[in-house]
Amino acid sequence: AQTVTQSQPEMSVQEAETVTLSCTYDTSESDYYLFWYKQPPSRQMILVIRQEAYKQQNATENRFSVNFQKAAKSFSLKISDSQLGDAAMYFCAYRSAMGKIIFGKGTRLHILP
Amino acid sequence: EPEVTQTPSHQVTQMGQEVILRCVPISNHLYFYWYRQILGQKVEFLVSFYNNEISEKSEIFDDQFSVERPDGSNFTLKIRSTKLEDSAMYFCASTVSRGRRLNTEAFFGQGTRLTVV
Numbered sequence: 001a002q003t004v005t006q007s008q009p010e011m012s013v014q015e016a017e018t019v020t021l022s023c024t025y026d027t028s029e030s031d032y033y034l035f036w037y038k039q040p041p042s043r044q045m046i047l048v049i050r051q052e053a054y055k056q057q058n059a060t061e062n063r064f065s066v067n068f069q070k071a072a073k074s075f076s077l078k079i080s081d082s083q084l085g086d087a088a089m090y091f092c093a094y095r096s097a098m099g100k101i102i103f104g105k106g107t108r109l110h111i112l113p
Numbered sequence: 114e115p116e117v118t119q120t121p122s123h124q125v126t127q128m129g130q131e132v133i134l135r136c137v138p139i140s141n142h143l144y145f146y147w148y149r150q151i152l153g154q155k156v157e158f159l160v161s162f163y164n165n166e167i168s169e170k171s172e173i174f175d176d177q178f179s180v181e182r183p184d185g186s187n188f189t190l191k192i193r194s195t196k197l198e199d200s201a202m203y204f205c206a207s208t209v210s211r212g213r214r215l216n217t218e219a220f221f222g223q224g225t226r227l228t229v230v
Binding site: 033035037042043044045047050091095099100101102103104105106 | 221
């Protein structure tokens with residue numbers, strides 16, 4: 001069975017600084033997708049970024065980028081120029097070939113003004 | 114932009130009562146999911162639904178739970194006899210495809226907060 005592990009329950013970063021959230025996963029599949037979702041206090045799940053496992057190039061969305069290491073099964077999220085609005089719970093997620101999404105336990109990110 | 118909508122946003126129910134949580138997936142999506150998030154915990158998969166039948170379910174999804182697509186637009190989750198531990202945020206999600214055509218992410222609704230008292 002696939003698992004997703006986020007080893008940092010909470011992190012803090014100074015506004016305008018860069019922060020990296022860690023994620024590792026375990027799978028025997030070769031074809032899958034990885035995601036980072038943001039959950040603000042409203043508790044809505046908002047997609048931040050996605051990565052196709054077959055692509056070697058790391059995905060980037062404005063200030064958000066990932067470091068995808070397929071052999072190491074690692075998928076970290078880097079947030080550059082952190083803003084107060086980035087404060088939220090961040091979930092790393094794996095999407096299996098069957099379509100089910102498996103979430104990590106989340107990392108709560110605090111932005112310090 | 115198309116979105117998944119869930120109603121109600123918040124439901125309070127007495128223990129032992131039946132509740133139905135409603136979702137309207139994005140219109141051209143084919144696969145539907147329910148997830149649960151107990152406060153402070155991670156998001157857990159409950160069930161996936163395709164072609165009018167359950168395609169996968171978790172161990173959480175016991176006989177107390179059922180899903181249905183009663184018409185062409187709604188996708189419902191029913192809890193027959195609610196327990197205190199069913200209190201959680203319930204998310205509906207939909208996606209166009211699965212398998213080798215994993216070309217889109219799952220789109221989540223805004224969630225229904227269920228409180229069992």
